[in-house]
Amino acid sequence: MSQRFGPDLLRGSLDLMVLSILAGGSTYGYDLQQRVLEASGQLVQLQAGTLYPLLHRLEADKLIRSRWEDSTGRKRKWYEITAAGKQRLSAQTAEWDRYVACIQAMLAPIRSIVTRPV
Amino acid sequence: MSQRFGPDLLRGSLDLMVLSILAGGSTYGYDLQQRVLEASGQLVQLQAGTLYPLLHRLEADKLIRSRWEDSTGRKRKWYEITAAGKQRLSAQTAEWDRYVACIQAMLAPIRSIVTRPV
């Protein structure tokens, strides 16, 4: 199992991850957790104490919508991305891209200098 | 002037930026602020209330070292990166690269779907 990422790194893009997963199809919390884990190559282990407050926040912001479903045997809360959520996703993806480009540019000079491995 | 980045995005990599600047040469706080601003294409405006606590934190962790200097006319506090700081920089750069790759992979599927601009 490779190393996980620090909380501060994740902070910027957990919304992004969740929204992107939901953009690929509706699902419920627990499954979302598994999907993020898998999609990240076991690197992002979304904790329950992180996931549920996050979902509630996104719902409060009308970016996602929820519905209890028990017809599938088990009582689960399904989440679906809204139109506003898709807009946010695309905006946030764009911001992410700009950010990455920005940091890469800042790191470029030192990549050649500090390539001394421990 | 392009849009700035949200605090949550910056949170993951401000240390990285400061260390990378200092790896390129010693300098003092205020100048560092200007350098980050310039190096980021005016996108990262490091606030004083962010910068100084950050520098103190890095110093407490022995990643940088400081020295008051007033021989250059003005009294300024110069910061220099330590050996431990360089190691941290290289480790954090590696983590950043892994993180970016991870997120890019997660976003890849939705890039083709949600390309509907507002």
Place this chain on the structure above:
DNA sequence: GGCAATATATCGCCAGGCAAGCGATCACGC
């Protein structure tokens, strides 16, 4: 003298990740 820029610093607010814990349900083996 007045005012902006330079230079460092601190305080309090607040958002949010996360550990820990809770309660409930379901499947499986014994």
Place this chain on the structure above:
DNA sequence: GCGTGATCGCTTGCCTGGCGATATATTGCC
């Protein structure tokens, strides 16, 4: 039946760290 572990949702409290506001002093310019 009964324990055990996975599934499923949720909450509380801690702690970190960016940021606005504010303080303070110096320098240069008009």
